[in-house]
Amino acid sequence: MKKITFSIGGVHPNDCKLAADRPIEVLPIPETLYVSMAQHLGAPAKPVVSVGDKVKTGQVIAEPGGFISAFVHSPASGTVKSIAPRADLAGRMVPHIEIAVEGDEWAEGIDTSDALIAEIPEDRAMMLERIKNCGVVGLGGATFPTHVKLNPAPGSPAAEALLINGAECEPFLTSDYRLMLESPKPILIGASIMQKILGGPKCYICIEDNKPQAIKVMGEALEELGFSNMVVQPLLKKYPQGGEKQLIQAVMRREVGSGALPISVGAVVQNVSTAFAVYEAVQKNKPLITNVLTVTGDCLPVEKQHNYRFRIGMPLSYIASYAGGIPTEAAKIVSGGPMMGRAIANIEAAAVKGSSSLLYLKESTTRRWTESACIRCGRCSEACPMGLEPFLLNRLYKGGLTDELEKNAVQDCIECGCCLYSCPAGIPLLDNVRQAKLQVMGIIRARAAAAKAAAGQANK
Amino acid sequence: MAESYIVSGNPHWHAPVSTKRLMLDVIIALCPAVIVSFLYYGWSEILVMAESIAFCVLLEWAITRFLMKKPSTIGDLSAVVTGMLLAMNLPSGISWWIVLIGAVVSIGVAKMTFGGLGQNIFNPAITGRVFLLVSFPAQMTTWPVPSGFIHNVDAFSGATLLQQVKILGAADADALVSLQTLFTNIGGSAGEISAIALLAGWLYLVCRRVIKPWITLSIFATVACVAAVFHAVNPELYTGALFNLLTGGVVLGACFMATDYVTSPMSTWGGVVFGFGIGFILMMIRYFGSYPEGMSFAILLMNMAVPLINMAFHQKKYGRK
Amino acid sequence: MNSTLILTIVILAGLGLILALLLYFVAQKFKVEEDPRVGKVEECLPGANCGGCGFAGCHDFAVTSCAAPDLSRHYCPVGGDPVMQQVAAILGYKVEAKAPQVAVVRCNGTCTARPRTNTYQGVQSCKAKAWLYAGDTACQFGCLGCGDCVAACKFGALSMDPQTGLPVVDQEKCTACGACTGACPKNLIELRAKGPRGMRMVVVCRNQDKGPVAKKACANACIGCGLCVKTCTHDAIVLENNLAYIDFTKCKLCRECEAVCPAGSIIGVNFPKPLDKEAVKARIAARKAAAAAVKEESK
Incomplete structure (x- = not known):
């Protein structure tokens, strides 16, 4: 199949997939787990257990706190020790349920066997319900609740394509790659389940060509399973291919309008690990309490790099010390990749559903450059996958020109980091553009709220 | 384990392309032409080149240091590029004071008055050259007979x-x-x-x-x-x-x-x-x-x-x- | 020769005349009628266009105040009462005097008091930093130290103290326009009454964590012990979310809270004499003993 890629902007960082050949290992459960109530995008979950309660693995311990929210399940069996605020990886206080682990006894009704269940149920509502009850969220980074995405609002166009995102365009990260190599069939069955829920759109398994092994393994598994309306789509390596809008443009040659959802062009994008979680939820009734995380970095020898299957609630410091401790050369620890990941301010923070890596970066790699004058080389606009002009947005932000910022589409920024990455003058473009975006988004929201209020007034 | 880790917004690394690197590439790209003209015109060409670069860099350093009271920007090598380009527009063997005037106009007037690298409207080297061309037309259009190491030139002494x-x-x-x-x-x-x-x-x-x-x-x-x-x-x-x-x-x-x-x-x-x-x-x-x-x-x-x-x-x- | 000269002069003069007339007519045609009082009001205003009044600059203040039925929504914090009296005189309104205010930084997390846990790299802006994470120390409420407030101040009243890493307010220059209060993402700066001869009591902390957590993060943090609330005889202190707050309209500047605060997070400024903690504590003890005696007697 012809390799394709998105057409606007993009950069080619060195892919540094150092942990690619390290199989997934299962982490032992520590004595205490701290389960965050903010595991997903949207409203935090509300605890439904109290201090002193006995919980089993996979038992619901918190329910959704709003429409866009998700269930949270106990990652181990034990006793609820406390429900109190604890610092997350940014150092902000978030409610956590602390569980004193006593074992790993699973709640009833959960299939914990390794047997592959290829037969897909017919009942669409049941499958959606299971995905919701198992607390499945998008594991590609945004942790958007999956059941909301798979159940588009009435009136939206029918889904024409389901894109399973195995691009893993972020350098260093190998968790999706390992999952594709080790569990290709569950991923494909999960994809097929989502296909069925969406009403049978064509499904593309999108994988970048720097992972030929994954393309091969997934292709073979697809042949064996014999799914007809599904293809493996190789992509030319380019960052940020895994961005929702970029992937849709690459595969479907359609562009999602500003502020619109992918479904407006008939697309639904789900990550491969989400597909895996959907498989586990629907076929095995297994809630999302584990995910794969890569311990990697440019200051770690390959033999010290790992891909781990972790349970949510494990302190990152525990994972780090199990993997052999934080290397002395590490100047920055990132959760996620070097382009879009978040710097960890508090290593004691607990792992969440969306945790994808512990990335150790050397001082020389990660140091921000001293800012010098803009030489108007245009590299930032060339790199921007949304076709924005970061140098201009930076200038407008400094001048406080919010109207101009909105006209120049600052709210479309996906914060991929290509502009700052490619700026030869080391100008903190994204830092400023992000603030500008937040400011303009606030204005747009306020305007919408005012319009709504005015409409309400008129109706009275 | 370090005492405190760095926190910053994404991205967490940078493409290995800096302003300095870009300017260095331009310098490298100009080298073949410099070598050829050295072969034709000999050491006098190198002298003009050296004078021009030295004047440009010194001027930029002096202006940032004493007039703008900012950290010097000569490290980005842009002044070297301007100096080289200016020299490439001058006949070899031209007097040093004309080169100096050219450098003053290029760096002092065309570049630094606007605020330095990135702020100027006009290309500094060309501004310098045009100023010299208008002010010293005779000196600027008198091409010496090639006196270097290659003599197969269909020499047009005095006129191109x-x-x-x-x-x-x-x-x-x-x-x-x-x-x-x-x-x-x-x-x-x-x-x-x-x-x-x-x-x-x-x-x-x-x-x-x-x-x-x-x-x-x-x-x-x-x-x-x-x-x-x-x-x-x-x-x-x-x-x-x-x-x-x-x-x-x-x-x-x-x-x-x-x-x-x-x-x-x-x-x-x-x-x-x-x-x-x-x-x-x-x-x-x-x-x-x-x-x-x-x-x-x-x-x-x-x-x-x-x-x-x-x-x-x-x-x-x-x-x- | 001569005729050319004359011709040139005539043409140029004529041209000038025609253009001047043109300009005059255009100016007449597009003249904007404005309340003559607006100019007068604007003349009294400080002209800093700081926006502290809530309007888009001094001109906007003048225009809206002339159109308003009274001056209840208009107050120039920079000019204060003298300016408002002038404005009221022009417009024929009455204004009530307001107590002069000053910006107060409610964080005392100096470099030595708060152990660093992280180092920030990136654009020097508190707003950007606050979006990213809780801060360089374990206190998620404290000053981020990038100086957004300093940049917001149009009067040069704020500066960063390199020793402490905290902003310092120059009381003489501060006009209480409130620009800094909006600029601080941690909401650390408050406009408080300047107080008689500048004397005032402030809780210089915003940490809402429980005592031990707060103490661990910062040696100067309010631990929410409530001793000050119990001591205050003027009902001026409230404790909310593990944090004490002094209501400056009720505070009588007795400095008892400062004397009893174990964390040292209540600070009195501009008092002529340093606080004699033991004497104040003895006074409180004596009062309590007397109260107990009265209670005993009534039994």
Whole structure:
């Protein structure tokens, strides 16, 4: 199949997939787990257990706190020790349920066997319900609740394509790659389940060509399973291919309008690990309490790099010390990749559903450059996958020109980091553009709220 | 384990391309032309080059240090590039004080008064050259007989091919230029002497992705087209495409001066329009102006139009018309 | 020769005349009628265009105040009462005097008091930093130290103290326009009454964590022990979310809270004499003993 890629902007960082050949290992459960109530995008979950309660693995311990929210399940069996605020990886206080682990006894009704269940149920509502009850969220980074995405609002166009995102365009990260190599069939069955829920759109398994092994393994598994309306789509390596809008443009040659959802062009994008979680939820009734995380970095020898299957609630410091401790050369620890990941301010923070890596970066790699004058080389606009002009947005932000910022589409920024990455003058473009975006988004929201209020007034 | 880890917004690393690296690439790209002119003109050429670079760097250092009271910016090597480009526009063996005046105008007037690198409207080296050309026309157009290590020059002492046009007429001048000129030499300043060396440097920059080729190609195409049309109408009055491409400062200007980041448009199509403007103005000056050469003026005029071009040509935005 | 000269002069003079007339007519045609009081009001205003009044600059203040039925929504914090009296005189309105205010930084997390846990790299802006994470120390409420407030101040009243890493307010220059209060993403700066001869009591902390957590993060943090609330005889202190707050309209500047605060997070400024903690504590003890005696007697 012809390799394709998105057409606007993009950069080619060195892919540094150092942990690619390290199989997934299962982490032992520590004595205490701290389960965050903010595991997903949207409203935090509300605890439904109290201090002193006995919980089993996979038992619901918190329910959704709003429409866009998700269930949270106990990652181990034990006793609820406390429900109190604890610092997350940014150092902000978030409610956590602390569980004193006593074992790993699973709640009833959960299939914990390794047997592959290829037969897909017919009942669409049941499958959606299971995905919701198992607390499945998008594991590609945004942790958007999956059941909301798979159940588009009435009136939206029918889904024409389901894109399973195995691009893993972020350098260093190998968790999706390992999952594709080790569990290709569950991923494909999960994809097929989502296909069925969406009403049978064509499904593309999108994988970048720097992972030929994954393309091969997934292709073979697809042949064996014999799914007809599904293809493996190789992509030319380019960052940020895994961005929702970029992937849709690459595969479907359609562009999602500003502020619109992918479904407006008939697309639904789900990550491969989400597909895996959907498989586990629907076929095995297994809630999302584990995910794969890569311990990697440019200051770690390959033999010290790992891909781990972790349970949510494990302190990152525990994972780090199990993997052999934080290397002395590490100047920055990132959760996620070097382009879009978040710097960890508090290593004691607990792992969440969306945790994808512990990335150790050397001082020389990660140091921000001293800012010098803009030489108007245009590299930032060339790199921007949304076709924005970061140098201009930076200038407008400094001048406080919010109207101009909105006209120049600052709210479309996906914060991929290509502009700052490619700026030869080391100008903190994204830092400023992000603030500008937040400011303009606030204005747009306020305007919408005012319009709504005015409409309400008129109706009275 | 370190005491405190760094926290910053994404991205957490950086492409290995800095301003300094880009400028270094331009310096490397200029080297073939410098070597060729050294071979033709000998040490006097190197002397002018050294003077020009030294004056430019010293001036920038002094201005940032004593007038602007800011940290010095000479580390980014942009002053070295300006110095080299200025020297390439000067006849070898020119007096040091003229070089100094050129450096003062280039760095002091064209660059630093606007706030330094990135703020200037006009290309500094060209501004310096034009100032010298207007102020010292005699010294600036007296080309010494090549005195270096190669002596196969069809030497035009005192006048370049373009000046021959005004003396001999178009048809005779045209006959002096063939494709071979590309490989041998063209009389003139260091930057004009070997088209092939300049093109080699330009190719290096394009391959290293330091610059995009569109501005240069657009200039070449415009010059060739305009010249071809006029030549076809009246070969007695107007010189041909090849003659116009290979003579004077076209190659140097198109490859190194017009492609200066700061004073050229950012978008590809903006670059094409910019190149067209330069090519067209250049040909108008050559055919109808009183100066034999107009590359510098053409670039300076189009420099002024860059903010307008930037306003007119924007990147295609995702998901928007 | 002569005729050319005359001709030139005539043409130029004529041209000038025609253009001047043109300009005059255009100016007449597009003249904007404005309340003459607006100019007068604007003349009294400080002209800093700081926006502290809530309007888009001094001109906007003048225009809206002339159109308003009274001056209840208009107060120039920079000019204060003298300016408002002038404005009221022009417009024929009455204004009530307001107590002069000053910006107060409610964080005392100096470099030595708060152990660093992280180092920030990136654009020097508190707003950007606050979006990213809780801060360089374990206190998620404290000053981020990038100086957004300093940049917001149009009067040069704020500066960063390199020793402490905290902003310092120059009381003489501060006009209480409130620009800094909006600029601080941690909401650390408050406009408080300047107090008689500048004397005032402030809780210089915003940490709402429980005592031990707060103490661990910062040696100067309010631990929410409530001793000050129990001591205050003027009902001026409230404890909310593990944090004490002094209501400056009720505070009588007795400095008892400062004396009893174990964390040292209540600070009195501009008092002529340093606080004699033991004497104040003895006074409180004596009062409590007397109260207990009265209670005993009534039994």
